[in-house]
Each structure stands twice: as C-alpha cells, then as structure tokens.
C-alpha cells in the first residue's frame with residue numbers, strides 16, 4: 001500500500017509555482033501577494049519575530065520575487081505560530097500566514113519530512129480521528145482522573161473509520 | 177428559554193482539559209443552554225493546517241455536517257476549533273470548486289450531508305450574546321471578588337474577516353462577564369499576546385517562553401488570577417506553569433481558571449463539579 005507521503009507527493013505543485021500559489025490563495029479567498037508594498041506592519045506585530053526571527057514581510061518579498069523553492073524549503077516558515085496578527089493588520093489585505101501554510105503544505109508534498117511532533121498528530125488523526133486519546137490526568141495530590149471517573153460521557157468518534165481514512169488519503173493526493 | 181446546541185468538544189479538551197468540559201456541562205444548563213453530545217465527531221483539522229489544508233477543511237466540514245444531521249446549531253469551546261470550523265464554512269460558501277470537492281468526499285466516503293448553514297458559537301459569544309450578561313448577573317449568589325486578567329487567545333479574536341466572537345484589537349466581552357460575576361478587571365498591555373501553545377509541536381522552548389512571559393505580565397500587573405477560554409492555552413498556562421517559569425527563570429504562581437469555572441463559582445454551583453481539583457496552578461489560594 002502507498003504511504004501517505006507518496007500520496008502527498010502526487011499533489012506537489014509543478015510548472016509555474018508562482019501562478020499556482022496565486023491560484024491556491026484565491027481558492028482560500030486571499031489576495032495576490034504582489035499587492036504587498038513591504039510596509040513591514042506584519043513583522044512589527046509578529047508573535048514569532050523576537051524569539052524565532054520570523055519576518056513575514058521578508059517571506060512576502062521572497063514570494064513576490066519568485067524565490068518560492070527557497071522559501072518552501074526554509075525552516076523559518078515553521079516558526080509561524082499561526083496567530084493571524086499579520087493577516088488581521090495588513091493594510092493591503094495580504095495574508096503572510098496563509099502564504100506560509102501553503103508553502104509548508106508544498107514542502108510536505110514534495111517529500112519533506114514532517115518536523116517536530118507533526119507525524120504523531122497525523123498518525124493519531126488517521127487511526128482514531130483525533131490528535132490525542134483521552135488520558136488519565138493527575139490532580140495536585142497525584143490522584144488519577146479519567147473521563148469515566150469524572151462522570152464525563154465517552155467522546156464521539158468517526159463511525160465509519162474506513163470511509164473517514166479513505167477520504168483523507170484521497171485528499172492527500174489532490175491539489176487545493 | 178432553552179437553547180439546544182450540538183456540543184463539539186474537539187481533541188484537547190476531551191483528551192485532557194477536563195476542567196473546562198466539566199465546568200461547561202455544570203454551568204450552561206443552569207443558564208438555559210441544553211448541550212447535546214454528538215457521536216460521530218473527530219479532530220477539527222486545525223492542527224493540520226501546516227501539513228495539508230484540504231485535510232484541515234475536510235475535518236472541519238465533517239464535524240459541521242455531523243451537527244447538522246441533528247438539526248442543531250453548534251457550540252465549540254476551543255478557540256482553534258471554532259476558527260477552523262467557521263473559516264471552513266465561509267470558504268466553502270465562497271468557493272464553488274472547493275465546496276464541490278469536499279461535499280462530494282463527505283457524501284461518498286462517510287455518507288455525510290453538508291449544508292453549512294448552522295450557527296457556530298464559542299464560549300465568549302455564547303455567554304455574552306446568547307445567554308447575556310444580565311442573565312448571568314441575576315444568578316450570581318457568590319461573587320468572585322478577585323482581580324482577574326482576561327486572556328482571549330489568538331483564535332478567539334482573529335481574524336475579523338472570518339467572523340469572531342469578539343473584536344480583534346479591543347475585545348471586551350470577557351471583561352463584562354468578569355464584572356458581572358463580581359470580579360475586578362482592566363486592560364493590560366500584554367492582553368493580546370499569544371500564549372505560545374501552537375509552537376509546542378515544533379519549538380517547545382519558544383512555546384514555554386511565551387507562556388512564561390504572558391504569566392509574568394499578569395503577575396506584574398497586579399492581578400490575582402487569569403481567566404481563559406481555550407483548552408490549548410489551558411494546557412500550557414495552567415498545566416505547564418512551573419516549566420514555563422523555569423524556562424524564563426521566574427517563579428510563577430498565577431491561579432488560572434477557565435471562564436466557565438469562574439461563572440460556576442459565582443452562580444453557586446458545586447466546586448467539585450467544576451473540575452477545580454484538576455487545575456494545576458494554585459487556584460486553591462483563592463477558593
């Protein structure tokens with residue numbers, strides 16, 4: 001059976017990447033990055049700037065000038081917290097955060113290995129529908145509490161897990 | 177008036193942040209909201225945005241469809257989940273191409289019918305707009321008289337275009353609720369700062385630094401406690417406070433409560449049923 005990475009690989013962007021980026025952004029309802037006038041307002045409020053040196057306006061500059069391969073393979077886009085401040089505050093209605101989501105998706109599609117705990121999150125969703133299973137938590141006296149012990153009902157889960165997994169695998173091989 | 181809502185718990189609350197879920201289940205029925213559990217739910221997809229946006233939107237859309245099957249509007253107490261579901265609903269309304277792709281997959285693989293015309297509430301707008309501050313105030317028997325800082329979390333308020341429970345730059349609904357239940361609160365410069373939680377996947381140290389800085393600000397500004405409305409935030413702000421403190425070289429001891437726990441205390445619900453024994457931050461100091 002094909003692994004998920006092979007499936008992702010089938011949806012990797014080919015040809016003119018810049019055109020493809022503009023198309024995919026439009027599907028999400030986001031405007032063409034060429035309208036960015038490099039005011040750096042996004043960077044001034046960026047939650048990942050001080051600690052992880054992310055500069056969303058520089059990402060936008062690279063994207064505008066066609067350095068898409070460089071950006072998509074750079075570690076820096078994985079520093080984005082996803083706080084949406086850049087999108088909220090941009091005077092040109094740009095969305096650096098969405099540009100980076102797409103570039104990270106492309107990196108994964110081109111066979112890049114998933115950083116950090118992403119592999120676990122993905123595995124969790126594909127096997128049970130959730131990123132994590134309910135655990136027994138400890139209170140301050142080290143006493144363990146499960147959902148059951150607390151009188152919480154069982155949580156819902158995908159009833160047709162095969163159909164659920166098959167939908168996700170199909171989408172992995174498709175373009176946005 | 178009884179308002180019936182489909183209750184969508186999401187991953188983190190239902191897997192470990194039980195205090196939030198317990199206080200929600202204990203408090204809302206008393207305020208006229210009946211919660212209906214949904215059986216066919218899954219992750220909302222938000223944690224997968226960076227991996228695959230189509231998967232993210234499929235996951236959000238399927239949970240909407242699961243709730244629509246019951247003919248109910250929806251309650252999503254997780255800020256990340258709420259944004260992901262609302263955003264997906266908008267995107268499927270705005271792009272025919274996207275809608276057809278997702279709707280077809282839902283039907284063919286899981287037999288789910290997606291319409292996307294339900295209301296989706298988060299804790300903040302449910303308490304403030306649907307139940308109403310006056311109604312909460314009327315029920316208060318045991319005012320919580322502490323100085324409480326509000327933390328909305330990034331996804332509760334951004335981004336405006338998606339339609340959020342409160343204003344992006346000057347949110348005030350949590351503060352109104354805190355005042356209605358007897359607390360004191362004010363704006364502080366770090367109010368809109370991120371708690372760092374999404375960074376735990378790839379940059380743990382940076383995540384904990386952000387958590388630590390946020391809590392230190394709350395402490396330095398003279399608050400007794402912090403109120404939160406997102407289980408992702410709770411996992412760090414309450415659950416990893418000690419670690420966040422040692423990461424930034426500070427001793428942190430800020431009591432962190434879910435807003436629904438505070439409302440529950442104020443309206444006189446049994447503290448044992450509000451999950452207060454599960455908060456790992458020093459909440460006992462106040463109650």
Ligand code: SF4
Nearest residue numbers: 036038039040042090
């Ligand atoms: S993305 Fe927007 S805020 Fe950032 S530099 Fe460009 S125009 Fe300015």
Ligand code: SF4
Nearest residue numbers: 046080081083084086
């Ligand atoms: S969403 Fe990412 S790039 Fe935009 S301001 Fe937040 S951390 Fe920075």
